[in-house]
Amino acid sequence: MRIPLGAPFLACALSTLLLLAPLPVQGVEPAPNEVQIPIDERQYRAAGIEVVRVEAEGGTTQTMLPGTVSVPPQQLRVVASPAAGLVESILVAPNEPVKEGQPIARLRSTDLLEAQRTYLQALSAEKLAAEKLRRDEQMHRERIIAERRLLTTRADYDYARTTLQEREQMLALLGMAEVDISAVRDQRRMVPALTVSAPADGVVLEVRATAGERIAPAAPLFSIAQLDPLWITLQMPLSQANAITPGTRVGVPGTPAQGEVIRLGRAVDATTQSLAAVVEVTDGAEALRPGQVVTASVALRPNGTPQWRLPAGAVVRHAGQSWVFVRSAHGFRARPVVVIAETASTVSIRASLTTEDQVATRGILSLLAELTEIYGG
Incomplete structure (x- = not known):
């Protein structure tokens, strides 16, 4: 059988048209953890939904978080009165460095x-x-x-x-030194006053007694702390909980203080809806003061997941997870994302998106309602 000359070209053209034709929607499977939200054009327009194309970001992202400087609990010592008595004299002042065994007060008891x-x-x-x-x-x-x-x-x-x-x-x-106990044992001579000594090297943060004051047993007299290293407790928005991990580097702008996150809180503050992230400052701790309120710069390193910038209203919170709504052929796909930084107008996220993806920025309440109904929570 003789094939006409134009037949191969016609077959090739038909194959090309088949490849370019859109696939049926039912053949497209959502990615893991995605939720498919079907919506037709009429519903799309009625809800007033607007979309915007995602914008790629690259490099390390810096986010600023508020925090409070504190002394690690294992470095703070409270010196209490070993016995009831009269404070005869206070031998140190606040913010004064002391050495272990140094006399800091005298009591008559x-x-x-x-x-x-x-x-x-x-x-x-x-x-x-x-x-x-x-x-x-x-x-x-x-x-x-x-x-x-x-x-x-x-x-x-x-x-x-x-x-x-x-x-x-x-x-x-009661705080008697060994030499005083030996004197009582050998000379049988009682000592009328008691010397209170510093239990460790550090700095006197607080003096809680005054000369001439009568105090009860175990009454706190001094707070002494070692000020290197120090902790900064950051208030981390719940949306960024998955972006900050132990080992994340943190600095305090304008000072040499630097450290890394050592622990992330599990409980959420009911008032601020934030989590606590504890940073141990090992470099430049002398530039900070316990009780100081600082704004720390947190370096969020890339982890292999693409990073994108969106308008702030494009990300919603549901079931303990941040979501965006990605436009699809017959509706939207609710996709979980990780928020790494946000301002009043923009938000930076990490998610498996492409530069061709469009994300809903307005009219997303109806999409959130569908997500709640389908996903639950």
């Missing part, structure tokens, strides 16, 4: 005198019990007394020794 008195009594009882035990051991070796009496004497000595150790520990808990 009747509790201290009572503790020394009972210690001296226990010391005498222990010596008496030791002498009695030595004598009974000698008499037992000479078979003058029975073994039962020796056992009783040993038990009495153990009790006296334990009581003495308890009284000595009580003096240490």
Whole structure:
């Protein structure tokens, strides 16, 4: 059979037309986690929906978040009064550096005198019990007394020794130095005043007592802190919860302070609807002060997902996730996105989009209602 000359060209033209023809809508499957929202042209116009083409962004994005500087709890020490008494003198001032063991206050306390008195009594009882035990051991070796009496004497000595150790520990808990306890033991001379010492190196943040004041046991006297490193607790919008991760670098503009996020909060503040992100400042912490309110610059590094800029109204929040509505052949596709930065007019997101995609910016309440009905939550 002879094929006409024009037949190959006609076949080629028909194949090209078939390739260019649009695929049926039912053959297009939404991407994972997407929600297909069918809507016809009449509904589209009635809802007043407007769309805009997405705009690509590149590079590292900086977002500014408010935060408060604080001292890590493991670096803060509260010095309390070891006993009730009268504050005789305060030896340090606020913001003054101190060293471990440095005297910071002196107290006069009747509790201290009572503790020394009972210690001296226990010391005498222990010596008496030791002498009695030595004598009974000698008499037992000479078979003058029975073994039962020796056992009783040993038990009495153990009790006296334990009581003495308890009284000595009580003096240490009251803040007496070892040299003062030795003086009481060797010279049997009681000390009327108690010296309060710094428990660690640091800076005095607060002095809570004054000279001449009577205080109760365990009353707070000083707050002493180590100021390097420091923490900044950032208030992070809920929409950016997936963009900031542990290890994200943070800086404070205008200062050398820099650090990284070490922990993200799980509870949401009911008033501000924000999460707490704790930043540990390891470089330039001396430029910050506990209690200072700062605005921190958070560097959001690319993670391989394309980054886009949209008008602020294009992103909605539903079921704990941020969404955009992407125009499709027969409606819209609700696509989950990650918000990484936002201003009053624009929002930066990370999502699997293309430069040809169009996203709804106005009239999206009807789309949100459809999403709620289909997706739930």
